[in-house]
Amino acid sequence: MDKGSRSPAMTDVARLAGVSHQTVSRVLNDHPNVKEQTRIRVRAAIAELGYRPNRAARALVTGRSQLIGVVARNSTLFGPATMLSEFEQAAADAGFAVSVGSVRELDRSSISAVVDRHLDQRVAGLVVIANTASATEALAEIPEDLPVVFIDGDPSSGRPLVTVDQVAGARAATRHLLDAGHETVWHVSGPTDWFDSAGRIQGWRQTLEEAGAEVPPLLSADWSAAEGYRTGQMLARMPEVTAIFTANDHLALGILRALHERGRRVPHDVSVVGFDDVPEAAYFIPPLTTVRQAFGDVARAALSLLLGQMRDDSGTADQIVVPPQLIVRESAPRRI
Amino acid sequence: MDKGSRSPAMTDVARLAGVSHQTVSRVLNDHPNVKEQTRIRVRAAIAELGYRPNRAARALVTGRSQLIGVVARNSTLFGPATMLSEFEQAAADAGFAVSVGSVRELDRSSISAVVDRHLDQRVAGLVVIANTASATEALAEIPEDLPVVFIDGDPSSGRPLVTVDQVAGARAATRHLLDAGHETVWHVSGPTDWFDSAGRIQGWRQTLEEAGAEVPPLLSADWSAAEGYRTGQMLARMPEVTAIFTANDHLALGILRALHERGRRVPHDVSVVGFDDVPEAAYFIPPLTTVRQAFGDVARAALSLLLGQMRDDSGTADQIVVPPQLIVRESAPRRI
DNA sequence: AATGCCGATGTTATCGATAACATTTCGGAG
DNA sequence: CTCCGAAATGTTATCGATAACATCGGCATT
Numbered sequence: 010m011d012k013g014s015r016s017p018a019m020t021d022v023a024r025l026a027g028v029s030h031q032t033v034s035r036v037l038n039d040h041p042n043v044k045e046q047t048r049i050r051v052r053a054a055i056a057e058l059g060y061r062p063n064r065a066a067r068a069l070v071t072g073r074s075q076l077i078g079v080v081a082r083n084s085t086l087f088g089p090a091t092m093l094s095e096f097e098q099a100a101a102d103a104g105f106a107v108s109v110g111s112v113r114e115l116d117r118s119s120i121s122a123v124v125d126r127h128l129d130q131r132v133a134g135l136v137v138i139a140n141t142a143s144a145t146e147a148l149a150e151i152p153e154d155l156p157v158v159f160i161d162g163d164p165s166s167g168r169p170l171v172t173v174d175q176v177a178g179a180r181a182a183t184r185h186l187l188d189a190g191h192e193t194v195w196h197v198s199g200p201t202d203w204f205d206s207a208g209r210i211q212g213w214r215q216t217l218e219e220a221g222a223e224v225p226p227l228l229s230a231d232w233s234a235a236e237g238y239r240t241g242q243m244l245a246r247m248p249e250v251t252a253i254f255t256a257n258d259h260l261a262l263g264i265l266r267a268l269h270e271r272g273r274r275v276p277h278d279v280s281v282v283g284f285d286d287v288p289e290a291a292y293f294i295p296p297l298t299t300v301r302q303a304f305g306d307v308a309r310a311a312l313s314l315l316l317g318q319m320r321d322d323s324g325t326a327d328q329i330v331v332p333p334q335l336i337v338r339e340s341a342p343r344r345i
Numbered sequence: 346m347d348k349g350s351r352s353p354a355m356t357d358v359a360r361l362a363g364v365s366h367q368t369v370s371r372v373l374n375d376h377p378n379v380k381e382q383t384r385i386r387v388r389a390a391i392a393e394l395g396y397r398p399n400r401a402a403r404a405l406v407t408g409r410s411q412l413i414g415v416v417a418r419n420s421t422l423f424g425p426a427t428m429l430s431e432f433e434q435a436a437a438d439a440g441f442a443v444s445v446g447s448v449r450e451l452d453r454s455s456i457s458a459v460v461d462r463h464l465d466q467r468v469a470g471l472v473v474i475a476n477t478a479s480a481t482e483a484l485a486e487i488p489e490d491l492p493v494v495f496i497d498g499d500p501s502s503g504r505p506l507v508t509v510d511q512v513a514g515a516r517a518a519t520r521h522l523l524d525a526g527h528e529t530v531w532h533v534s535g536p537t538d539w540f541d542s543a544g545r546i547q548g549w550r551q552t553l554e555e556a557g558a559e560v561p562p563l564l565s566a567d568w569s570a571a572e573g574y575r576t577g578q579m580l581a582r583m584p585e586v587t588a589i590f591t592a593n594d595h596l597a598l599g600i601l602r603a604l605h606e607r608g609r610r611v612p613h614d615v616s617v618v619g620f621d622d623v624p625e626a627a628y629f630i631p632p633l634t635t636v637r638q639a640f641g642d643v644a645r646a647a648l649s650l651l652l653g654q655m656r657d658d659s660g661t662a663d664q665i666v667v668p669p670q671l672i673v674r675e676s677a678p679r680r681i
Numbered sequence: 682a683a684t685g686c687c688g689a690t691g692t693t694a695t696c697g698a699t700a701a702c703a704t705t706t707c708g709g710a711g
Numbered sequence: 712c713t714c715c716g717a718a719a720t721g722t723t724a725t726c727g728a729t730a731a732c733a734t735c736g737g738c739a740t741t
Contacts, residue, residue, distance in 0.1 A: 018726085019728065020727080029692080031730095032691080034730095043688095044688090047689080053582070061461070063405070063467070063726085063728065064466055064728090065401050065410060065727080066696090066729085067727080068401035068404075069402050069405050069726090070730080071728085071731045072696075075466075076444070083430070085423075087421075090426040094693075097445050097446070098447060101446070101649075105461055106463070106465075106689070107445055108412070108445075109444075122729070125397070127442070128397070129397055129442075131399070157372065190491075234624065235627065237628065238628050247506050259625050259628075262625050263625070263628045266629070266630050269630050288595075289595050292570035292571065292573065292574050294599050294605050300647050331471075354698085356697080365721045367699085367720075367722080368720060370699060371719095374699085380719065383720085389703090391727095405696090406726050407699065407700095407726085583738085
């Protein structure tokens with residue numbers, strides 16, 4: 010209303026309700042031992058004044074804010090951006106705000122800087138989207154007593170972690186191609202220092218070996234359509250290549266174009282499977298068979314792990330693995 | 346070091362340096378009237394203890410945190426996601442953290458809820474990525490004295506705003522197609538309640554009218570490849586359609602596929618121009634001619650406007666318009 | 682009826698910074 | 712050599728919440 014005057018504080022509510030500020034605090038924090046009638050009176054006063062608690066004051070005395078810090082690299086990529094968005098939604102529902110801290114590289118000093126900024130804000134917890142090994146090393150920067158959850162981190166770290174089952178996804182993709190009749194499957198991976206890449210490579214290789222298929226040389230790239238295109242130009246020249254599994258959809262896009270330019274038809278001559286299921290994957294030429302990751306589930310799982318840690322600091326080192334799902338479209342149909 | 350004990354406070358630094366805590370505060374805030382020698386001694390003590398100021402305490406007494414709130418819708422889209430990422434980088438360099446608040450819809454109540462959450466955190470300023478008119482209406486929720494900058498908002502609102510010159514971008518795209526020899530240009534727009542869409546429609550229509558070309562009916566869609574595809578299926582059936590300008594690259598992708606399916610060659614039969622220049626646009630089939638938006642520049646401009654408002658509350662209602670750039674690729678070459 | 686305990690509430694201390702005011706120090710003018 | 716004003720520094724109050732302890736009734740127990 011009168012925007013000039015400062016916003017009401019707890020004492021104002023207390024005065025109006027005819028109680029002490031401490032009772033107001035108790036009502037706010039759902040303490041027991043408050044008479045129902047008083048509770049109602051206080052709630053009414055809160056509503057009447059439009060009172061909203063000052064989080065800074067609370068953070069000062071409790072030493073912890075209602076803020077969750079997220080450390081991520083390059084949140085422009087589809088995966089991280091979606092994850093961040095989903096996580097923010099989930100956190101908001103739980104009454105937390107989310108502070109983002111992007112870093113260009115997940116090296117130790119960058120991470121350390123971002124973590125420090127978050128510590129300055131006295132974040133209640135930290136989510137690290139740690140897709141490379143270097144990020145895990147930077148772990149040491151994080152105080153022991155701060156709740157932390159890793160997303161896409163090192164499964165062998167023993168730290169609380171939520172991740173999509175990359176191995177299973179890659180197995181499904183590779184299996185799908187073998188079942189369609191291909192003798193073997195080529196793989197264009199993401200950067201090899203990413204856990205995501207490593208898991209997909211592992212799943213791909215295992216599946217080939219189990220099927221007794223020859224394992225072609227690994228082709229590694231970054232995540233961009235540009236490198237997919239370059240790699241694709243090479244693959245398009247090799248007649249023995251009939252099935253390609255790429256580590257993400259953008260790589261697949263570049264490859265589709267290279268194949269197209271060389272006159273190799275998809276899926277008639279070559280089948281292609283991607284990873285991610287970006288919204289536009291269904292509109293590639295041809296529509297892309299790919300592996301969908303349930304980012305929303307990952308985000309919600311990460312939040313619940315974090316909230317769990319914040320409640321009891323027993324350090325439950327849970328790890329949650331979310332299964333991915335193969336989406337079959339025209340670039341790699343069931344039968345060729 | 347010893348993680349058990351609480352982190353050092355200002356008084357600890359003061360004791361070590363042999364001064365009062367107030368002097369430490371003065372050093373931290375770069376006040377004048379501190380002897381150089383004292384300043385050095387305090388700095389040394391800060392370094393030795395690894396002291397970091399408690400932002401919650403500062404926020405409590407000043408009534409403002411070192412946190413900038415961002416209100417955005419669906420930050421999964423390329424534009425918003427890139428904007429957010431760039432803004433976070435810029436803000437970090439200026440010593441600010443960024444708290445994100447996504448909303449599913451930019452209606453009044455959602456915005457109001459997000460703004461309230463930010464106010465709870467006592468944000469120092471607010472950036473609203475307000476791409477629809479409904480967002481501008483929700484303006485009223487924001488206190489007068491809080492620094493606010495709009496990105497992609499209503500240019501006629503008189504509020505501080507940074508935006509890409511959508512009209513100029515659309516003019517360049519349309520002009521490019523006309524110059525290449527097309528009689529007219531069809532336009533597939535984004536949702537008409539987005540300012541971005543409105544500007545692009547306006548630029549497109551103006552350019553056609555100025556050139557004396559017939560203005561085809563406007564086709565509006567959402568931003569997805571799916572709707573681009575549906576619209577494209579219709580356009581592909583119309584032989585008189587030889588040039589299409591789409592409101593973003595994903596729409597263009599869907600259209601490219603629809604044209605491909607109908608056997609209409611791009612650019613031989615139909616030329617297509619997109620908008621955004623997503624990283625993979627160069628790897629569409631064929632590579633997409635599009636309009637690049639300098640999101641980084643927009644983000645930095647928004648931050649500087651915000652910092653300006655935070656310094657002097659004179660309410661400088663600056664508006665900054667960032668020019669876009671036409672990127673010519675094969676889907677719409679200079680000459681057909 | 683006295684005792685004791687517990688539920689409901691109030692009082693005071695505290696977090697760690699900045700703001701406002703008080704005090705000391707120091708250099709130069711008279 | 713004294714005095715004055717500005718520069719340098721110190722003291723105390725304050726922000727708005729929670730924590731810890733204090734108080735006050737009433738009800739069950741003996």
